[in-house]
Every structure is written in structure tokens, then in C-alpha cells.
Amino acid sequence: MLGIALVAGIVLVGCGGQADNAGNAYSADHLAPSMKRTPLAMVDSNRISVGCDDVLALRIDGSVFFWGIDTTGMRGVAAPLLADTPHLVPVLHNIVSVKAGCGHGVALGGDGTVWTWGANDSGQLGNGTFTSSVMPAPVAGIAGVKAISAGYDHTIALRSDGTVWCWGSCNLGPSGAMLTVPTMVPNINNVAQVAAQEFTVMSKTDGTVWAWGTEGFPGDGTTGWALYPVQALGLNDAKSLGAGAYSSNYLVLQGDGTVWGWGCNRSGDLGVASPPSFAYPIRLGGLSDVKAVSTQFENSAAVTFGGAVYVWGGNAEGQLGIGTLAVASTTVPTKLLDPGDAVAVAAGYDFTVVLNRDGSVYGAGKNSGGQLANNSLYQTISPTQVVGIGGVGFLNLGVSTAP
Secondary structure, eight states: OOOOEEETTEEEOOOOOOOOOOOSOOOOOOOOOOOOOOOOOOOGGGSEEEOSSEEEEEOTTSOEEEEEEESSOTTSOSSOEEEEEEEEOSSOOSEEEEEEOSSEEEEEETTSOEEEEEOOTTSTTOSSSSOOEEEEEEOTTOOOEEEEEEOSSEEEEEETTSOEEEEEEOOOTTTTOEEEEEEEOTTOOSEEEEEESSSEEEEETTSOEEEEEEEEOOSSSOOEEEEEEEEOTTOOOEEEEEEOSSSOEEEEEETTSOEEEEEEOTTSTTSSSOOSEEEEEEEEOSOOSEEEEEEETTEEEEEETTSOEEEEEEOTTSTTOSSOSSOOEEEEEEEOOOOSOEEEEEEOSSEEEEEETTSOEEEEEOOTTSTTOSSSOOOEEEEEEOBOGGGOSBOOOOOOOOO
């Protein structure tokens, strides 16, 4: 266990690293009955998702694209590749949401089915084994799902009845067991949203925020393990959630338009220069008209209803997209050099990806693995447009009709 000092709610703790926890499976009924429901709608914030060094993107026709570092078959092919152009993921059709973990992908069908593929060393594919798969396959034992999230090495599904289900390295209960099949999370119901990386964060229908996980910050003023969901302090009207990989940092957009964050604060990604972490939510300044938030590693981003993207935190690879490396980091939300009318943003591990209303996609920052899909492996300090399949033309994911 890491050494921890708690002073007036401020936690000084090593921020980073992924804890491995193996043990006996947590005992819970994992079989979900089929549920009749109307087809799910596609939401812009669910059309672009970044993992460790890769991206999943969703076109309005329900097809899915991948680019970036692929060592686990994320593009549907077994051979490793630095994919610096988009690849169409096979099998998937009529998808309404995509989420990228650290080597595995999760997709939600319009009929409420969940599809997974890629790495499975922790059971994150939910297929009852630890065997990886390059081909997307439906997850058995769960139906009626309305939202998904992909953690570092676990998968979260929110059913339409408000229950939350997990498989992979879920860190549930005293054993912190790896679960190979969908298992209902105890002590939580009436959930409205989910977001996962190392910790899993949820908002309930009453607007309160809850979290559980290991070696991180549940937001209740403590640190370390939260074996079951606990309530984060001071949040009661959550509208959008963001969870960061590699380190435990989280953002919440409240109904009044304010943005709050807690956890690791490596490079000002919580909007303040110090301390290096917070055990409870603090309010971030300099933001208004915010539609959704995203955070990962040491940089954060927000997209506004007006189509602007604001970024803050680390900028070592140019991930803030502000046209310079002279600014190593900033605690002040700064407008990304405008690539167009943005409807969604995803903060990655030293890179940022933006989806525009016209279906074009732009990225800035780290690109050594093709994370920006601009037909090169060079970093950029200003947003560049994602090219089409095979590097021909430019990728178009279809025009957004959302407000």
C-alpha cells in the first residue's frame, strides 16, 4: 500500500500505476433477463472514445472504426500494427456507442446488446474465459443495456432498470476478484450514467455521484480501496462524467454548468497547480456553457454547447492543441485552435481527439503510434484532420443531428 498523508481533505499519494488483483469470483447473480425496449439513440459523446494509445470512432450508420497502436486485435486482425489510418472494425453493425479500454473495445448495439473484443487477460471481454478475441462477439448473460464504459481492464454496463454490471478486473468486494462473466454490482441502483478507468464512477437519477475501485480516490475524502460504491462529497446534480486512465482523476459536470474534479492532479488537470491530488471534489474555474467533459492521464477537456473545445493540464506532446510546446502545462481552460463546430471531445494519453458536427475528426498531440490517424507518426501541436481508410481523403462519421 502506498504511503498516504491526509491534511484537510488533501491527499498526497502516488498517482499512477495499475493494481493487479486476482482472487475468487465475487458471488452475485450474473444472468440478466431479456428486456423489451425501444431502439437506443446515438449520442455524440458516445461516438468517439480513446484508450491507452488508440481510438474507436462511430459513424452514424452504426459502423465502427479503429486507429492507433494495436497489439491485441482491436482492428479485427491478429497481426500487431501501428495504424496511422482508420480501419473498419468487422462484424459490428447498428452500434450506438463505443468505448475503448486499454487494449479492449466495447460496443453497444441499438437493441441493448453488448459486444467486446481485444485483450482478455482479466476477463474484460465477459466471455467466461481469459482468452482474447480479435473478432467482436456479443456478451452472453446480459441484455437491456442502455450505456457502457470500458475501464483499464474491466467493462461496465448499465441496464435500463438502473442496475450496473461489471466484468474483468472489477475490484469488487474483499477479494478484488477478476470476473469473466457479467456480474451485478451490489449496493447501488437507480444509476443514470457510468464512466470507468481505474476506478468506476456513476451518477444516480437523483444526481449524486458514486465510485468504487482500488489505489485511487472515490471522492469521499478517503483514498485507496473502495470495495463497494461510496458517495462522492458535495455533488448532487451530475450531468456528464469523465474518468482518467493510468491515474485516478475524475471530472463531473453539474446541472448548473459548473465542473468539478478530484483525484490525481499531475499537471494541473484539475484546474489548479497544487497539491498533486485531491480526495474530494473541487470546482474548476474558467468554464461555462459546457456540454460534456473528458479527462485522462494528465490532460482534460470540455466541449461547449456552442461548439468550442477547451483544454487544460499537461502539454508535453502538444495534446492541448494550442499551437505551441512552450506552454508545458496550464491550469486555465484554453481554447483549442478551432478545427470547426465540435460536438464531442476525448482526452487521451497525451493526445486529444475532437468530433465535429459535420462528421470530420481532428486530433492533436502524441502520434508515435498513429493516435491522430493523419497518415504519419509525428506529433502535432495544432489539430490535424483524420484521414480516410488507406489514407485516402478524410474520414467522415456523418453529420450530427443532436442539439
